[in-house]
Amino acid sequence: MLLALHAPDGFLSAPVAFATAFISVVIVGAALRQSGRELKDKQVPLAGIAAAFIFAAQMFNFPVASGTTGHLLGGALAAILLGPATGALVVTIVVVVQALLFADGGLSALGYNVLNMAIVTSFGGYAVFLLARKLMPRNAGGIVGAAGLAAAASVVLSAMAFSVEWLFGATAPIDFDNVFTAMVGVHLLIGVGEGLISALAIGAVLASRPDLVYGVRDLKRSTFADRTPVPMRTFVAGGILAAVVMATVVSQFAVDSPDGLETVAEDTGFADQATDHALDSSIFADYATTGVANESVSLAIAGFSGGAISLAVGYGLFLTMGPRRRSESRETATV
Amino acid sequence: MAGAHRHLLLHTDSPLHRIAPEAKIVGTFLFAVGVALTPRRAVWAFAIDAVVVLSLLAIAGYRPRQALTRFAAVLPFVAFAVFIPFIAGGDKTDLFGLSLSTEGLWASWNVIAKSVLGTGASLILAGTTPISEVVRGLGRLRMPPIVVSIVAFMFRYLDLIVEEMGRMRVAMTARGHDPRWLWQAKPIASAAGAMFVRSYERGERVHSAMLARGFSGTMPQMEHEPASPTDWARSLTPPVVSISLALVALIIL
Amino acid sequence: MHSTANSLTVTDLSFAYPNGHEVLDGLSLSVHSGERVALLGPNGAGKTTFALHLNGVLELQRGSINVNDIPLNEENLGEIRRRVGMVFQNADDQLFMPSVREDVAFGPANLGLDKAQQAERVAEALAAVDASDFAERTPHHLSGGEKRRVAIATVLAMHPDLLVLDEPTSGLDPAGRRELTNLLKSLPLTQLIITHDLPLALELCPRSVIISGGRVVADGPTEELLSDTQLLAQHRLELPYGFSPVVAGPAT
Ligand SMILES: Nc1ncnc2c1ncn2[C@@H]1O[C@H](COP(=O)(O)OP(=O)(O)OP(=O)(O)O)[C@@H](O)[C@H]1O
Ligand SMILES: [Mg+2]
Numbered sequence: 001m002l003l004a005l006h007a008p009d010g011f012l013s014a015p016v017a018f019a020t021a022f023i024s025v026v027i028v029g030a031a032l033r034q035s036g037r038e039l040k041d042k043q044v045p046l047a048g049i050a051a052a053f054i055f056a057a058q059m060f061n062f063p064v065a066s067g068t069t070g071h072l073l074g075g076a077l078a079a080i081l082l083g084p085a086t087g088a089l090v091v092t093i094v095v096v097v098q099a100l101l102f103a104d105g106g107l108s109a110l111g112y113n114v115l116n117m118a119i120v121t122s123f124g125g126y127a128v129f130l131l132a133r134k135l136m137p138r139n140a141g142g143i144v145g146a147a148g149l150a151a152a153a154s155v156v157l158s159a160m161a162f163s164v165e166w167l168f169g170a171t172a173p174i175d176f177d178n179v180f181t182a183m184v185g186v187h188l189l190i191g192v193g194e195g196l197i198s199a200l201a202i203g204a205v206l207a208s209r210p211d212l213v214y215g216v217r218d219l220k221r222s223t224f225a226d227r228t229p230v231p232m233r234t235f236v237a238g239g240i241l242a243a244v245v246m247a248t249v250v251s252q253f254a255v256d257s258p259d260g261l262e263t264v265a266e267d268t269g270f271a272d273q274a275t276d277h278a279l280d281s282s283i284f285a286d287y288a289t290t291g292v293a294n295e296s297v298s299l300a301i302a303g304f305s306g307g308a309i310s311l312a313v314g315y316g317l318f319l320t321m322g323p324r325r326r327s328e329s330r331e332t333a334t335v
Numbered sequence: 336m337a338g339a340h341r342h343l344l345l346h347t348d349s350p351l352h353r354i355a356p357e358a359k360i361v362g363t364f365l366f367a368v369g370v371a372l373t374p375r376r377a378v379w380a381f382a383i384d385a386v387v388v389l390s391l392l393a394i395a396g397y398r399p400r401q402a403l404t405r406f407a408a409v410l411p412f413v414a415f416a417v418f419i420p421f422i423a424g425g426d427k428t429d430l431f432g433l434s435l436s437t438e439g440l441w442a443s444w445n446v447i448a449k450s451v452l453g454t455g456a457s458l459i460l461a462g463t464t465p466i467s468e469v470v471r472g473l474g475r476l477r478m479p480p481i482v483v484s485i486v487a488f489m490f491r492y493l494d495l496i497v498e499e500m501g502r503m504r505v506a507m508t509a510r511g512h513d514p515r516w517l518w519q520a521k522p523i524a525s526a527a528g529a530m531f532v533r534s535y536e537r538g539e540r541v542h543s544a545m546l547a548r549g550f551s552g553t554m555p556q557m558e559h560e561p562a563s564p565t566d567w568a569r570s571l572t573p574p575v576v577s578i579s580l581a582l583v584a585l586i587i588l
Numbered sequence: 589m590h591s592t593a594n595s596l597t598v599t600d601l602s603f604a605y606p607n608g609h610e611v612l613d614g615l616s617l618s619v620h621s622g623e624r625v626a627l628l629g630p631n632g633a634g635k636t637t638f639a640l641h642l643n644g645v646l647e648l649q650r651g652s653i654n655v656n657d658i659p660l661n662e663e664n665l666g667e668i669r670r671r672v673g674m675v676f677q678n679a680d681d682q683l684f685m686p687s688v689r690e691d692v693a694f695g696p697a698n699l700g701l702d703k704a705q706q707a708e709r710v711a712e713a714l715a716a717v718d719a720s721d722f723a724e725r726t727p728h729h730l731s732g733g734e735k736r737r738v739a740i741a742t743v744l745a746m747h748p749d750l751l752v753l754d755e756p757t758s759g760l761d762p763a764g765r766r767e768l769t770n771l772l773k774s775l776p777l778t779q780l781i782i783t784h785d786l787p788l789a790l791e792l793c794p795r796s797v798i799i800s801g802g803r804v805v806a807d808g809p810t811e812e813l814l815s816d817t818q819l820l821a822q823h824r825l826e827l828p829y830g831f832s833p834v835v836a837g838p839a840t
Contacts, residue, residue, distance in 0.1 A: 008413050010449030014372050036481055044481060045545070045684065046538035048488020049496075053534045055489060056496045057527060072527075081531065093485055100363070101343070101461040101469065103409050103454040107364055108371030171375075172419045172442030197527060204528020212535050467686030467726060491684050494728055540681040543645040547674040548746060549666060549698035 006098070007113055007162070009106030016169025021111025027119050028092050034085035047082065051090045054078055058094070075121020076129065076154035077198040080147050080215040081205065084126035091118035112165050120161045125154030129215055140206055143216055147202040152195030159187035343405060343461040347396040351463040354569055355562030356472030362570030363460040367453045369577025375445035377584035381452065384580060387573050388455035395462045402458065409454045416446035456573075466490045475561065488541075496534055503530070594657070595621040595750050595778040596642070601651035602802075603637060611637045613802035615651070619750070624772075624779040624839070626789035626810060629799035630824035635782045636677055638799065639752050642780075643672040656749055670699060673743030677754040679735035683727035688719070688738050691727055695746040713745035714738075717771055733764030737771065750778045757785045786814055786827050787836065794839045798823055811838040 012020075039047060054074040074094075079087030092114050098104035105113045129150035136142030163180040170176070205213055345352075351359075366387075373380045392402050420439035427434045464472070470490065474483045503526045542550075562570075596619040603612040611634040619625050629635050640646040641653060644665045653660040655671050676682045685691035689710055696709045714720045717737040722730060727738060736756060743751065756772070757765045765788070772779060772792055783789055789796050789810050796813050798806040800823040806813055813819065814833040820826065827833070 008409070008416070008446055008450035009367065009371055009453040010375075010446045017371060032479055032481065036479075039481065044484050045488050045541045046535060048485045049492050049534045049538040049541075050531075051485055051489035052491075052493040052496050053531055055493055056500055056530075059497065059500075089482075090485065093482065093489065097486065097489070100360070100457060101466075103405075103457040103461075106371075106450055106453045107367035107457060108449070108453060171445055173436065173438045174419070200525055201528035201531060204525050205532055208529075208532050209535065212532070465726070467690075470686050487686055488684065490686065491728065495680060537681060540676070540678070541684050543640065544674070544676050544682045545684070545694075546645055547643050547669060547672075547676075548695035548742065549669050550694075551666075551698065 006095075006105035006117070007109045009108045011106070011109055011171065012112055012165055012169035013171055014108075016165055017108055017111050019111070019168075020115045020165060024092075024111050024114040024119060027123075028089065028114065031085040031088045031092075031119075035083070035089050038083060038086060043086075047086055047090055050078065050082055050086075051093050054091055055094045055098070058098075072194060072197055073117060073121055073155060073158065074198075075118055075158075076125025076147070076151040076194070077201060079122040079126040080129055080150065080198075080202060081213055083214040084122045086214075087126070088118050088122035091122060094118075112162070116158045116161045116165075120158050121154040124157040125150045126215070128153040128157075133215075138219065140203070143206060143213075143219075144199045144203040147215070148195040148199030150195075151198030152191040155187050155191035155194045156184060159183040343458065344465055345396050345462040349394055349396045349463060350569075351391065351395045351459065354463075355475075355560065355566045356464050356468040357475040358562040358566040358570035359460050359464055360469070360472050360476065362572075362574055363456045365571070365574030366456045366577050369574050369579075369581050370449050370452045370456075372578065372581035372585075373449075374581075374584050374588055375441050375448075377580070377588060380580040380584045381448045384452050384577050385455075387576055388452055388459070391459045391573065392455060392462075395459050397458070397462060405458055406451065406454060409450060413447055413450050416443045416450075419443045419446075452577075488538075492534065492537070495537075496530065499533070500526070500530060593621050594618050595623070595655070596780070597654040598638075598641075599652045601638070601641065601648075601653065603634075603641065603646065603649050605637075611802050612641075615799070615803050617797060617804055617807075619778060619780060621656075621749075621778055622776075623795065624781065624793045626793035626796040627780055627782045627799060628784075628786070628789060628796055628813075628823075628825060633799045633823075634802040635799055636754055639674065639754050639780075639782060642750075642752050643669045643674055645674075670746055671749045673746060673748030673751045675736075675739050675743055675751070675753040675756060677758070679732070679739040680728075682739045682742065683735060686726060687723070688714070688725055688727055688730075689723040691738065692723075692742050692745050695742060699746065709745040709747075713741040716744055716775070717741045718767075731764075732759045733761070733767065736760065736764075736768060740771070744775075748777065750780065751775065752780045752782070754782045755784065756781065757783065757788055786825065786833075787831055790814055790833055790836055790839060792839055798825070809838065 035047070054077075057072045057074050057077070059071065073091075075087065075091050078090050081087070082090060095105065095114050095117050096110060099107050099110055099113065129146050132146035132149045133142065136146050160180070160183075163176065163183050166174075166179045167176045170179075202213065202215075206216070210216060210219075370381075370384055373384070397405075419442045420435035421433075426437040428437045428440060429435075430440070470483060470487045473486060474480075596617070598615060598617045601612050601615040602610075604610040615634075615638060627635055627638075637646065641648065641660075642655075644660055648660065655668050658664050658667060658671070660668050683691050685694055692710045692713055693706045696706045701709065710723070711720070714723060717740050719734065719737050719741055722734060722738065727735060730738060740751075740753075740756075753772070756768055760768060765785075769788065769791060772781070779792075781789070781793060793810050795808070796806075796810040797804055798813065798819070805823060806816075806819055811833050814827060
């Protein structure tokens with residue numbers, strides 16, 4: 001996929017790179033403290049092996065449509081299996097190592113790559129998972145469905161997070177709305193794949209070792225005995241339906257905006273900038289490009305998506321790190 | 336499938352191989368930060384950074400072809416940058432008979448220049464530092480022990496898992512499975528789930544093996560020589576160059 | 589029999605996995621100091637499960653285990669783990685550190701030895717298995733035979749009294765198998781060798797024990813057990829085509 005979320009160097013402006021790096025360090029630090037409490041000595045090798053699994057899963061291409069393939073991000077999957085804090089930590093490690101040693105994604109882009117690919121997907125995905133579980137039946141089918149929704153939503157949340165960052169750190173005169181629509185649109189498609197793969201993967205783990213799934217610690221083993229297999233067709237139909245609904249909602253924002261946004265951008269934002277070379281070449285020049293150009297619309301959408309992301313991430317953070325800690329019952333059954 | 340992710344170590348010796356890993360990791364990061372700070376129009380600054388990267392690649396022992404193939408692996412990540420001039424707004428420039436956004440062209444250049452330089456930096460680190468050294472370097476940089484252990488275990492089992500996935504792929508293909516559409520992906524997904532269970536159970540066995548050798552919860556800290564001042568001086572030279580260039584460019588442009 | 593010379597005494601050991609699967613059913617066995625004993629039995633007999641008990645990786649459910657007259661319990665767990673060296677069925681499960689040197693040093697470090705002593709143990713253990721050359725290599729990139737030797741070094745470095753090897757020759761080529769056999773012969777330690785390789789048992793171990801269905805079904809001189817075709821057939825054991833234990837001769 002062209003728009004894999006491993007963003008290269010220089011994709012967003014330097015201030016946004018620094019700001020996101022700061023945010024990521026703070027959140028990963030908190031996740032680290034949390035998973036330090038959660039991981040018994042036994043689970044450190046397990047977390048390492050899960051990191052290897054996510055790393056490998058990101059190479060696992062799945063077909064999207066004839067000829068096109070996508071690959072798993074794995075954030076929501078990791079969060080459901082390991083818990084959001086450990087999940088975020090593990091995916092962060094994967095993303096950092098990929099940038100450092102394999103040049104997958106830029107080193108100076110790590111701030112936003114970690115934020116979008118590890119933090120938003122794990123905490124956001126886990127929040128959606130818990131919400132979706134409330135709506136689904138308390139059996140294996142319900143869990144698998146909730147996992148699928150969560151994983152699909154995590155990819156879309158990730159794309160939305162990127163778009164919001166673009167609003168503040170655009171490096172080219174492309175309207176926020178266009179970036180938003182394109183990013184979210186493409187990632188809806190990837191999200192359907194991510195959702196399906198994650199759901200089936202969780203299903204496979206539930207079938208043989210339900211004790212390994214953090215996200216169902218509160219359920220009894222017998223719950224999973226009730227396995228009504230969901231036909232693949234229903235799955236795909238459901239996924240596509242969800243995608244269409246989301247796409248309609250998203251495109252609504254683009255349609256609502258006055259046409260000729262680009263003209264507006266040209267007239268206001270870039271007309272000024274083109275004449276002002278000193279500003280143009282400074283690292284801060286990019287800061288205000290599109291955001292100011294079409295203030296009202298951008299802000300509305302930014303408010304919406306920023307709100308959605310922060311709500312999801314915040315909810316995930318709250319659930320795992322807040323005072324409402326659940327009792328530990330995760331010691332696995334064997335050995 | 337796994338090709339691009341194989342570790343890229345050059346099995347030769349060079350002055351760069353001998354520098355302590357923690358110094359190299361810090362140097363690589365700071366160099367990339369310096370490049371990222373450089374304003375896009377300071378083409379000369381990127382040119383000097385490029386000379387630094389090319390010299391270090393040569394010192395590390397990369398042959399030109401080898402370096403090129405490895406650079407090619409990042410193409411998919413910058414491919415999007417090529418489209419920016421077509422979709423961006425602003426003033427237009429005529430290039431090869433196409434009317435392209437001037438700002439978009441600069442943005443495109445910005446991404447490509449910075450990621451090529453960043454990739455170069457990461458190739459130099461990866462080419463001269465064995466994984467075990469990287470893990471040790473992280474430990475010496477006072478990364479939390481839990482992170483260092485996770486990284487160590489991840490590397491230890493990555494190749495095994497990738498190979499196992501590859502074998503599962505082959506086994507599926509051998510039985511005529513050639514998925515083209517999303518709804519044919521079920522075997523892959525179930526395989527991924529099975530892989531997870533297998534990896535996890537392996538983790539349990541590894542834990543048993545650790546217990547059997549007296550593991551009591553904390554990984555023993557392995558001693559090794561700390562980076563010498565010379566190592567630090569050498570590793571920090573490239574970032575000093577890239578950051579100074581960025582500052583000069585910011586002031587004079 | 590003088591119980592003082594017993595390196596290992598297992599009495600009436602029973603065990604069920606948490607999923608209810610009963611694997612060991614009243615297993616009793618004793619091994620003298622300095623003895624080399626082969627543990628034979630079909631797939632799923634419970635050999636690995638038994639071995640995992642010997643240094644307390646699996647918790648005792650019923651029965652007792654004594655190593656050099658020290659009972660296995662919560663209190664003595666550390667001491668028992670030092671005394672019993674386990675070489676796992678799959679070397680990849682055993683070698684988890686980034687380099688061979690660190691992997692071999694892992695046990696001694698856990699014993700609380702200082703760096704100099706650790707280095708000494710590492711050098712000595714690697715020399716014993718003829719693997720000094722791979723000290724700096726990554727375990728993953730070793731061949732199967734090399735991995736197996738390094739896995740043995742990781743436990744030798746702890747100076748165990750009893751070495752338990754789970755299928756040490758599986759996956760080795762004939763030359764690798766030969767090297768391993770010579771290595772085991774050269775180690776002056778009490779050894780319990782779990783194997784499907786009956787000629788190996790004959791060559792290395794004067795005594796064999798057959799486990800089937802979670803209990804000991806036969807215990808005697810290897811040559812005798814391997815000549816009893818009916819016994820072998822009963823427990824899904826087979827000699828390689830054309831192999832005769834009488835012609836090959838017993839262990840020395
Ligand atoms: N973690 C586990 N949970 C449940 N059952 C298990 C577990 N591990 C092993 N078993 C079962 O216990 C039985 C004995 O297994 P074990 O591995 O001890 O056999 P083995 O004699 O070593 O066989 P092999 O020769 O194939 O290695 C088998 O039926 C196996 O399926
Ligand atoms: Mg076994």
